[in-house]
Amino acid sequence: MTRHTVSVAKINYALLVIRYFAGCRTLEASSDVCDICGEPGAHHVCKRCGRRVCDLDYDENTGLCRICLETNCEICGKYPAIGYCMVCGRIGCEECLVQISMVAYICKECMRKGMYSLDRE
């Protein structure tokens, strides 16, 4: 019966891994520990990634955790950033940036100000 026990354990482990990758929600049992710093007292849930975070790692204004805030669009503040404007240097999202080459973006604001113009009709 040992073989049987081993395979059950393996299945349980696999399920745990699947659950972990499916939503990183295995920590839910140890509820009030901050997902970022590991300190107890996570009273907030990030509205983008769903992490449970403490006061220090949460931004009241945006409802985002520190990690999401760092990668948030600096222009509209609504979406995750995909790159940065090569003129003003701000990071921006798909909505706020216009791709001008394989690797370069420019924000719509700089575009409007005429800081850069596409060589297209």
Ligand SMILES: [Zn+2]
């Ligand atoms: Zn924290």
Ligand SMILES: [Zn+2]
């Ligand atoms: Zn987050």
Ligand SMILES: [Zn+2]
């Ligand atoms: Zn944006």
Ligand SMILES: [Zn+2]
């Ligand atoms: Zn710009």
